[in-house]
Amino acid sequence: MRDPIIEEIKQRINIVEVIQEYLPLKKAGTNWKGLCPFHSEKSPSFMVSEDRMMFHCFGCGEHGDVFTFLMKQEGYDFPEVLKLLADRAGVKIERRDPKIAHERNLMREIVELTSRFYQKVLTDSPQAEAARQYLSKRELKPETIRAFGIGYAPEGWETLCNFLNKHGYKDDDIINAGLALRSVNGRGVYDRFRKRIMFSIRNHQGETLGFTGRLLPEDEKKPDAGGKYVNTPETGLYNKGGDVNKEALIGFRTLLFGLDLARQDIKKNDLAVLVEGNMDVISSHQAGIRNVVAISGTALTDDQLGRLGHYTKHLAVAFDADTAGANAAKKGIVAALRNGFIVKVIVIPEGAGKDPDDCVRKDPLLWKKAITEAVDIIDFLIANVRLNNDLRSVDGKKEAIKQILPIIAEVGDPVVQAHYLKVLSETVGIPDDVIRSQLPKRGNAEASPRQTDAEAKPRLSRTRMLSERLLAIYLTDPKVRPEVQNGLKSEYLEGEELKDLYGWALAGYTQNIISLPAPREERAIELAEILPLKLDVEPAAEPLNEVKDILNILASLHRQAVRERLETEMRDAETIGDVARIEELTRAFKEL
Ligand SMILES: [Zn+2]
Numbered sequence: 001m002r003d004p005i006i007e008e009i010k011q012r013i014n015i016v017e018v019i020q021e022y023l024p025l026k027k028a029g030t031n032w033k034g035l036c037p038f039h040s041e042k043s044p045s046f047m048v049s050e051d052r053m054m055f056h057c058f059g060c061g062e063h064g065d066v067f068t069f070l071m072k073q074e075g076y077d078f079p080e081v082l083k084l085l086a087d088r089a090g091v092k093i094e095r096r097d098p099k100i101a102h103e104r105n106l107m108r109e110i111v112e113l114t115s116r117f118y119q120k121v122l123t124d125s126p127q128a129e130a131a132r133q134y135l136s137k138r139e140l141k142p143e144t145i146r147a148f149g150i151g152y153a154p155e156g157w158e159t160l161c162n163f164l165n166k167h168g169y170k171d172d173d174i175i176n177a178g179l180a181l182r183s184v185n186g187r188g189v190y191d192r193f194r195k196r197i198m199f200s201i202r203n204h205q206g207e208t209l210g211f212t213g214r215l216l217p218e219d220e221k222k223p224d225a226g227g228k229y230v231n232t233p234e235t236g237l238y239n240k241g242g243d244v245n246k247e248a249l250i251g252f253r254t255l256l257f258g259l260d261l262a263r264q265d266i267k268k269n270d271l272a273v274l275v276e277g278n279m280d281v282i283s284s285h286q287a288g289i290r291n292v293v294a295i296s297g298t299a300l301t302d303d304q305l306g307r308l309g310h311y312t313k314h315l316a317v318a319f320d321a322d323t324a325g326a327n328a329a330k331k332g333i334v335a336a337l338r339n340g341f342i343v344k345v346i347v348i349p350e351g352a353g354k355d356p357d358d359c360v361r362k363d364p365l366l367w368k369k370a371i372t373e374a375v376d377i378i379d380f381l382i383a384n385v386r387l388n389n390d391l392r393s394v395d396g397k398k399e400a401i402k403q404i405l406p407i408i409a410e411v412g413d414p415v416v417q418a419h420y421l422k423v424l425s426e427t428v429g430i431p432d433d434v435i436r437s438q439l440p441k442r443g444n445a446e447a448s449p450r451q452t453d454a455e456a457k458p459r460l461s462r463t464r465m466l467s468e469r470l471l472a473i474y475l476t477d478p479k480v481r482p483e484v485q486n487g488l489k490s491e492y493l494e495g496e497e498l499k500d501l502y503g504w505a506l507a508g509y510t511q512n513i514i515s516l517p518a519p520r521e522e523r524a525i526e527l528a529e530i531l532p533l534k535l536d537v538e539p540a541a542e543p544l545n546e547v548k549d550i551l552n553i554l555a556s557l558h559r560q561a562v563r564e565r566l567e568t569e570m571r572d573a574e575t576i577g578d579v580a581r582i583e584e585l586t587r588a589f590k591e592l
Helices: 004-012 015-020 066-074 078-089 098-124 126-137 142-147 159-166 171-176 259-269 278-286 302-308 323-338 356-362 364-372 377-388 394-409 414-428 432-437 462-476 478-487 496-511 518-537 543-576 579-591
Strands: 026-028 031-034 046-049 054-057 151-153 180-182 189-191 196-202 208-215 229-231 272-275 292-294 314-317 342-345
Touching (some): 015 031, 015 066, 046 518, 054 518, 098 151, 126 196, 142 278, 171 180, 259 278, 259 302, 272 278, 314 323, 323 342, 342 377, 414 432, 478 496, 478 543, 543 579
Parallel strands (some): 272 292, 272 314, 314 342
Antiparallel strands (some): 151 196
């Protein structure tokens, strides 16, 4: 099953170096340890082994290799991690379709170069004076403009095309990248974006895939100026939802503006704030509130939600107060609920402006407060119905149920759904089984409830800890093996997988055979890699003595456990007066 390319990458990449980019690691024996990034802890139980090319957390049980680490830490898909690490390791991956790969690389180069071109024009060109003034009026700092890759598309029909031609790119490729159009007579091409402020649209990894161009305010009223916002059309690199060639576009269907700069903060806060406009994102980031992303004009897609779900399942949605915004919000919210998100609504306080951008510029604290005080979606909807209806009247109750129940019907998580039904039932004063009986069928019934994040693992029992320690020493120190093999009975060990591991190791050491069926063997191999890491945290000073001690304790813990079991069974036998069973158990007691 082991892919030679993946193995080669793992060999070439130092897992310690990669993980150290995210958290400090200290040397512990031959391994490294640090505070686990996947659960919260005060003393380090996260181990990284350079030799074994793996990590393991003894607190929460997360473990894996450098691929698993990046997928968990960054929320990347496997193909993304593969590409990232292959680049880093200098390993070439064969693409399935070299033509698509070539076109995609070409487009990416063109878009990247164009982004730099627009940025340079914005900072240096006299033509961009009005744009610079506009941005400074919106109080954007130069570092913010740089961080978001904001630029300016100059006036003129061929400025960009000429620039790109000079860099060796052909007209057809520029058209494919969505940056130019063929003129009506078919003979020439011209720039798609002219005299616009350009926002880079990037994926979560920070690669520029397209642009949104915004008119200068002075041009907004001109009849021939075009729409206030123009997006790059759907290209191989960018699309705004809908059917696309997934082979060509894998990884590019999920764009949310600002996600590349927001994702770490989203994860840290376990909350994504969703706004409508790019400027909302930019000013919020500038004010230090960075867990904010925007959808660009459309409703949230399942793909975007899937991407976001890598970082959090909590969404706070802020939309403009106009009706279009409310509708878009509704559409996005239903999709989010269906995808298992917990959704809140951010209400921008009275007098703080019409959108988050206004609000932040007025006072970042107001915006921060609005996010903190976001209300649960169902409470928000109930309050909305209450505005125009008396919920004590029959009509009011019916109206509330009519408006809110279809939304509750979409909730993907059954626990959340039951909670909402209860809230609605209490609000209108109608029993929740009556309301539940009205529940419409879901628009999209396929979604299964997602598993909630694993709860913190319970503390290990003493027997389990000693079993693990004993086996760790047994696996790493050949000198103690005879002692263990003489003194250890499999039933002393706690956990079927440890019993398997011991049986497997024993058969391997003494008879050179593999004694387990494949899936259990894999688990044993895994444990054989993981357990010895523990010894690096607490090395065995005198392995042989420690092994003897552990064997004694395990034997006595085992006797104690057996005695307790016999006692329970004895009480049961006495209760029902089973004489034969009582005699049998008495004999077993004596044998102990
Ligand atoms: Zn952990």
